[in-house]
Amino acid sequence: MNNLHTITVTVNDTPYERTVEPRLLLSDFLRHDLGLTGTHVGCEHGVCGACTVLFDGEPVRSCLMFAVQANGHKITTVEALGTPDNLHPLQEAFWESHAVQCGFCTPGFLMSLVPFLEQNPDPTEEEIREAISGNLCRCTGYQHIVDAVKLAAKRK
Amino acid sequence: MKPAPFKYYAPVTVDEALAHLAEHGYEAKPLAGGQSLIPLLNFRLARPSVIVDLNNISELFYIRPDDGGLLIGAMTRQRQVEHDPLVAERAPLVHEVMPQIAYPQIRTRGTFGGSLAHADPSAELVAVNIALNGRFRLRSQAAERWVPADEFFVGLFTTALEPEELLVEVALPPMPPRSGWAFQQITRRHHDFCIAGVAVVVTLNDRGQCEQARMVFLSAGDRPVIAHQAAEMLKGHAPSPELIQAAAEKAARDEIDPGSDIHASAEYRRHLAGVLARRVLTQAFERAKARETGKSGNW
Numbered sequence: 001m002n003n004l005h006t007i008t009v010t011v012n013d014t015p016y017e018r019t020v021e022p023r024l025l026l027s028d029f030l031r032h033d034l035g036l037t038g039t040h041v042g043c044e045h046g047v048c049g050a051c052t053v054l055f056d057g058e059p060v061r062s063c064l065m066f067a068v069q070a071n072g073h074k075i076t077t078v079e080a081l082g083t084p085d086n087l088h089p090l091q092e093a094f095w096e097s098h099a100v101q102c103g104f105c106t107p108g109f110l111m112s113l114v115p116f117l118e119q120n121p122d123p124t125e126e127e128i129r130e131a132i133s134g135n136l137c138r139c140t141g142y143q144h145i146v147d148a149v150k151l152a153a154k155r156k
Numbered sequence: 157m158k159p160a161p162f163k164y165y166a167p168v169t170v171d172e173a174l175a176h177l178a179e180h181g182y183e184a185k186p187l188a189g190g191q192s193l194i195p196l197l198n199f200r201l202a203r204p205s206v207i208v209d210l211n212n213i214s215e216l217f218y219i220r221p222d223d224g225g226l227l228i229g230a231m232t233r234q235r236q237v238e239h240d241p242l243v244a245e246r247a248p249l250v251h252e253v254m255p256q257i258a259y260p261q262i263r264t265r266g267t268f269g270g271s272l273a274h275a276d277p278s279a280e281l282v283a284v285n286i287a288l289n290g291r292f293r294l295r296s297q298a299a300e301r302w303v304p305a306d307e308f309f310v311g312l313f314t315t316a317l318e319p320e321e322l323l324v325e326v327a328l329p330p331m332p333p334r335s336g337w338a339f340q341q342i343t344r345r346h347h348d349f350c351i352a353g354v355a356v357v358v359t360l361n362d363r364g365q366c367e368q369a370r371m372v373f374l375s376a377g378d379r380p381v382i383a384h385q386a387a388e389m390l391k392g393h394a395p396s397p398e399l400i401q402a403a404a405e406k407a408a409r410d411e412i413d414p415g416s417d418i419h420a421s422a423e424y425r426r427h428l429a430g431v432l433a434r435r436v437l438t439q440a441f442e443r444a445k446a447r448e449t450g451k452s453g454n455w
Contacts, residue, residue, distance in 0.1 A: 003163060022164030022207065025198070045195035052261055058235075059261045064194040068164055069211060112261060133347050134259025 007071035012080040022068045027051040029067035038078040049135035052108040078107035093152035101139030159197035166209045174297045177320045180206045188270030224330030230269025249337040275315045278350045283372040287355040293325040312378040334360040336443030338436035351420045352428035358440045366390040376412035383407035395441040404433035
């Protein structure tokens with residue numbers, strides 16, 4: 001059975017054309033087909049938030065979408081934020097505030113928080129906690145992450 | 157885990173989607189926001205051989221005024237409903253509940269109609285639509301019908317939808333004058349699945365007596381539970397704290413049928429349901445009174 005679909009997806013401003021099975025999750029497409037392993041896969045049922053990416057600018061779980069659904073759409077992953085020599089201001093703030101321990105959850109936090117800070121540049125602590133309610137961290141606890149968001153907001 | 161293979165269709169019109177459903181029947185599953193269906197596919201708890209993706213059907217995304225009430229297209233994203241001023245004005249119960257549904261990233265993608273068609277008895281929108289006397293428009297290739305919300309949910313993850321039918325629209329009637337609303341739930345962590353919850357809409361008559369009380373419990377059985385007996389106790393009386401307490405106890409003791417699981421025992425859920433029922437009734441009657449005397453803003 002020919003059950004393959006050819007899709008064109010723009011990821012981090014680069015258009016990619018690939019042929020995929022419909023059951024391929026967007027998270028696996030990014031990691032395996034495009035080699036963009038910054039997007040992490042944790043629970044695969046929408047709870048942990050590690051796979052959060054921007055879909056047409058809005059944060060979504062990439063494990064709860066199929067790659068074929070991204071046809072014609074724009075995806076932004078953590079790879080688009082900064083480089084080791086030139087960190088994104090939010091990455092910089094995470095680093096300085098010790099908001100990263102093992103780092104597994106970090107891409108998901110960053111991709112949830114970048115659009116949040118764009119929409120709400122001066123958030124309250126409660127709003128920050130609400131914004132990260134859909135992301136799990138099992139190392140640091142959330143206090144340092146909240147601190148990092150405050151620091152990034154202050155510097156803007 | 158990864159989903160089992162399926163054939164994928166991405167129609168751009170409702171007619172086209174209905175043709176796929178008519179052709180494949182039980183083998184096919186419509187895909188709305190996917191925030192409940194895709195986890196089920198990932199765990200292989202569901203293995204449909206055909207997926208009909210509704211995300212490209214632009215005619216299903218809208219919020220429109222309708223005679224004092226609202227019409228909401230089934231594919232309207234939860235995020236959009238959450239921030240829509242018309243929803244805030246005309247369906248304040250929906251507006252108040254939206255931010256409590258799952259997480260922001262889930263609401264970006266999750267849809268208003270998808271949550272209803274999924275029929276999880278712990279889903280906020282299920283209880284809220286019943287409390288508001290919502291009506292659902294179901295379409296198949298052959299016919300179209302309207303089903304009241306309280307007849308739509310027939311069991312655990314089971315609705316009145318036939319395999320070839322699609323939920324296309326939700327109609328929320330205007331709230332009657334002198335009405336108040338409230339919703340409360342208990343979750344382990346903020347935004348988790350609900351352990352116990354209740355939505356209510358009450359209406360007072362011009363003498364300040366309860367004319368109608370529509371109280372709907374979630375996570376209280378294999379489908380949402382409407383507390384008819386508690387409503388009967390309230391009808392025709394001024395809502396005193398004692399009466400509210402008695403009605404809340406009646407509902408929690410005799411009307412709901414919660415189960416036990418790893419998150420909470422049935423007994424604990426029953427206790428929570430009674431406490432929440434008292435709180436929501438109190439708040440809803442206060443809001444109804446405030447609205448009567450013109451104390452509240454929009455309301």
